[in-house]
Amino acid sequence: MALKKSDLYSSLWRSCDELRGGMDASQYKDYILTLLFVKYVTDKSKSDPNSLIDVPVGGSFDDMVSLKGDKEIGDRINKIIGKLAEANGLEKVIDLADFNDEEKLGKGKEMQDRLSKLVTIFADLDFRGSRAEGDDLLGDAYEYLMRHFATESGKSKGQFYTPAEVSRVLAKIVGIRADTRQDHTVYDPTCGSGSLLLKVVDEAPRGLTIYGQEKDNATWALAQMNMILHGYEDRDIRKGDTITSPQFTQGSRLQTFDFAVANPPFSTKSWRNGLENDYGRFDFGWPPEKNGDYAFLLHILKSLKSNGKAAVILPHGVLFRSHAEANIRKELLRRGYVKGIVGLPANLFYGTGIPACIIVLDKENAQARTGVFMIDASKGFIKDGNKNRLRSQDIHKIVDVFNKQIEIEHYSRMVPFHEIDDPKNDYNLNIPRYIDSSETEDIQDLHAHLHGGIPDRDLDALNGYWEAFPSLRATLFKPNRRGYSDLAVVVAEVHQAVLESDEFQKFAMDVRGRVDDWFAVHRPVLQALNPDTVPKDLIACIGDDLLARFKNTPLLDEYDVYEQLMTYWHGVMHDDVFLIMNDGWCEAAKPRKTIEDRERKLSETPDLVIGSGRSATKYKMDLIPPALIVARYLADDQTKADELHAAADKASRAVEEYIEEHTVEDGLLAEAMDSGKISKVLASTRLKVARHERTDLEEIKALQCLVKLYNEESVAKKVAKEAQAGLDLATLKRYGDLTEPEIKQLVLDDKWHATVTGRVASETESLTLALVSRIQQLGERYAMTVEDLVTDLAKLESLVAGHLADMGVA
Template sequence: MVVALKKSDLYSSLWRSCDELRGGMDASQYKDYILTLLFVKYVTDKAKADRTALIDVPAGGSFDDMVALKGDKEIGDKINKIIGKLAEANGLEKVIDLADFNDEEKLGKGKEMQDRLSKLVTIFADLDFRGSRAEGDDLLGDAYEYLMRHFATESGKSKGQFYTPAEVSRVLAKVVGIGPSTRQDNTVYDPTCGSGSLLLKVADEAPRGITIYGQEKDNATWALAKMNMILHGNEDADIQKGDTITSPHFTAGSQLRTFDFAVANPPFSFKSWSNGLENEYGRFELGRPPVKNGDYAFLLHILKSLKSNGKAAVILPHGVLFRGNAEANIRRELLRRGYIKGIIGLPVNLFYGTSIPACIVVLDKENAQARTGVFMIDASKGFIKDGNKNRLRSQDIHKIVDVFNRQIDIERYSRMVPLREITDPKNDYNLNIPRYIDSSEPEDLQDLHAHLHGGIPNRDLDALGGYWDAFPSLRAMLFTANRPGYSDLAIPLDQVQQAILDSEEFRKFAEQARSLVDDWFAAHRPILQALDADTVPKDLIARISDDLLIRFKHTPLLDEYNVYEQLMTYWHDVMHDDVFLIMNEGWLDAAKPRKTIEDKERKLSEDPDLEVGSGRKKTKYKMDLIPPALVVARYFADEQAEVNTLNAAAEEAGRAVEEYIEEHAVDDGVLAEAMDDGKISKALATTRLKEIKRYGEADEIKALQHLISLYSAEAAAKKAAKEAQADLDAATLNKYGDLTDAEIQTLLLDDKWAATVQSRVAGEVNSLTFALVVRIQQLGERYADTVEALSAELENLEAKVARHLSDMGVEV
């Protein structure tokens, strides 16, 4: 059995492989085993599909040789030898052979190790990477990222620094200036490359290719980076091992070698950066970093490693922006020479090694002396919670990149800060972003005059200007003038929402949004209809998502990035898998039902989409591409309506039973004697009727007969509904076999994808409306009662209390 090679299946399979190793070691250790097996499996499958593959898989050095060892008492030692042969054939000694598969302390002794490794090999054997292409939207690359993210999460603060979150990596890759025009002979360098994920994201931005250089201090992490490069088709990447500050490998005599681009996520505030430092290579001519804080040591190393027109993006803690003493002097020199192009403040808790907030410092040597300002972005509020970490959403990434690359000023988010403002004595070269961008939400001030005399302050209504621009006559419909500067609600609070939804302008606004989505999808439908094995998914989604964002750019009120996020979330959750199914299997085969996987040994059990037959003859099916509901809606609407009618009748018959029992099975009720433990089933009613048929009370006999008839009617209704549903399910299953390519495309593209995106965007429109309703209700309730009215009510209540006390003979 080969698991369908789609993202969700691959992820779950790989994470099950981790389950086999949990307990004997922590994530920072078992990641080496999992990623090594992933590597061997991938290169083995790749060699089968491509005889010209750069990685040579020798006899006795393949994953197939591992599969043959399942159940072997010496499986651990023999796996080590297989990996050794593969390493020797490709010069990968001390790279792919670091994990010891015969380690009894980690993997158990005897039968325990034998079973554990046999299960592990079986999980990987079920995956088929022959169709995975490193040069496209590489599914294997996604899986590698998935594992690295989970390993980093589980490894904790001390061991989670080998991985830069993919979302942050994409931001660095896009703001550093690499793109379609980047030449293949351009170079990119990461002096603290970890597992190489950041370098690979940069390489993804260069369609013509780019030459990769990196250095990593930790031996195991360096090995991961080497494997990562091969897995992503970058076998020629030059990844060196060693400490970048004390022993830089990329040198030219007494100077550092220079590169076109650099990206880095160095260890934050590294205290022992200068231990063993002998040759400074001229890196600290702008100032020497503090002995116990290496942030600027890495930044200056990167600056020195750039060509005269080189560009870099570096992740650093916020402290580098404002700390004093030696760091202040370095910062002053960097600004005076114009090397800092921009600063991007990121949300807290994005990184696995620390929870502190970080920023991206963008360096650019080109025309540095002519630079007159620093472009700043405060992106600290754009994220989503993901477990115990925060994560940038697709919309956050796109917005940061758009705004930075186009240098767009947005209130409370971004601005070009003139150097004269930064160098002003009150700021004194301090780059702390809140000094220049106030990202706080305006305070919701209470109006004392409104509390005293009533009315909603017009300034609060003016603050909702975006809504009045989108719906020009809505304000006049909802509010009337009270006195200068104040207004009253023209309708009751509880009618505000319906009034907005019913307004002609809101209907036009919602229709405009629907039309934009319809036009967008119609424009791209031919491309989607042409999906085949040569499609590059990442290029496809980039093209259609960017166009959706552009189409909504000038729509009042709606944030185009929120609309974009709706599509991207659906892409990651569903569309990506659908595209891969079509690429790997074609339209017809991808749409075919398949029997669900039931494997108790591997703890695999799928929830069926459709069940046909009953008892032992019941067969369960999964429809990976086209859900049965879509087939039913398009081809069996009348049959579904009939099933719905029968189900409603069955529910009504059930309610009739319940209501009759509730009415007559109470204490002293006519059916009280037939009750057993508070219940009365058809069997109990039948038994009771036999007992009293000759000598019982007529009323009880009649009631029991009626209850039995109600139970019979319910059973008949349920049977009719069940039979109709079974007929519909069988017809639906048969229909899958008759579907043509064109019908499958209609079901997938129009009924599934387009309809879902349309629904999600409509949800954005509705959420805007609800936000307006909530604010209007808040203002209405806030100023509904004046102080004068409250005082009068208080006096009235006090008078009532006084009268009551007087009536009781109490003097007040």
């Protein structure tokens, strides 16, 4: 069975659990990533004889496996890693973590057990099928770990990682195109773990030459491992402080590059410490002594070739802060170097919760530039734990809008220089000055509150709906007086009226038809999945096509539709594709027994259980859920089983209702209830005693009836259980009879197509709910006039006065 992404993630995070007690995430990440590296290069050397990493005898992960239970396991792992490092010139890169550190890993047996379990978890992973140039399972795993390490490390130590979603945005808007030559260079002066550089290179079909610099020694080592894991052994990643000791120089000048990306530390206060040579970086002005944001931006600008391009993440303050920074900003704008600005949501980054922006620099044709393209993407995100995260739709929208320079009201516009240098703005680039993204205020209409009716201006604001459903407004509303309307249906019936309208039903059918047409086009490609398929290219192709098909659909946001597909892809479909690629359709569809391993804290939830008790056999169906088998081949059996379950539930309710009815005070079974809940055993025992004593014939009859109901319930439950067991057995057997065409039909049509169709349909349903909610809100808001309220108040006052008079109160 191929290693799925979700299985890999859970295995890696269990490995973290083994270390979490002895150290914090900023420390144990070095151990986990080192083992991940050794395991990967060991597996790759077995499947790729041309691997550039030499795995020497005594320096492989297999040598670590042989140490499980060894009393000197920590010291011997260090030696194995040392041999691997020495063979490849990776000293001080992969050998920084000390696996014999008693303070972190425990002493004696504790260290022995902990490291043995850790090695066992990694031994179960198989990276021989992982291809850095195709479906980057390993890269995904590395990214997953880095994100979690950054989350757990907190503000002080989480800056080594740029969220992958933000990295993708930078990579896609920095200016790389399909025809970008392989000899072009990309540079990150604050490269951290290297993830941002890798995302950029991933956008270049022909590849790029990688350069980077990182100040922190441990993080520099992470970057080196990350590059090797992704197959970029020829990268050039150097150590040192970029501002005070730039490593890429040519005499008294900085080396220049075609592209640059960076996520520098925000607002560094000590950036000048040790600065001796400015390399001409600050010709436009010196940044404030206690704020280094512009120092990094100017360094990057100076490191670009005459037609170079860069994308840099900086805090919003760089857009509007005054004094020295304002002067630098003015010089950059006057020369046309600033191509665009993207405002990002707050709380995306691990080192800080403040909102940041992306500054896009472009020296090519800078003098001809007439404006700055701005995007306010601050509201496009999803909550993810205690952080915010860009969704697939947010990334795609930012990239589309920026690269095509599309102006969208409240979201993006090209701001001309004459507006920026206007005295009222004075080169202040704060995005809200140029893009108003605030929500439209919901204004209360006093005239409507006084005289009734819903203001037509509130209905006009729903014009998108009336354009999509031209006759619906006339169905829902009728004229009241000039400028005001009344609901033509009661508030409670608005939803049904919308759903039953011919135009809405036609709209829903059109949406479904677009999904059907989209899937029909791509079905042959999905049906032909094989080991050479590149999943990231596959989802890019089908995702972009789905987005394009909904581009001009009224009401529906094409990016919301796209997100439905991408959420399903990341949650389910990617694993399915990976299984099929590696195992083939038939093998991937086979049921397998669940993994139960208490020692390794691993237990899978079964999809199907055959038998009961200790003899039960539990199965996992990775590709085809049992419900799909039942729905297509065993629907009649399922219907019968459902009927029997319903009958059993009915019998149980009859017992509960009878007990409830007769155990009230003075009820026929009240006395029996004093002994506790009346179970079947208690009722039978009580009946024997009552018959023997012959004290109360009515109680005897009631107990006889209850015992009868309990017996009927037992029979009904037994029959339902047997029917379900028979259905489960038939389902398991049906898996063994499936042909490859049947498997493809189940996966392609019943699973993927049906799920995406349902998800997109939910977007249509959300539209109706939003419309109905607004109409109901307006209907209820203006349902009663002030006159109605005064009348009601008078009635209540009269009623209260009457009650007071009856009580003799004047």
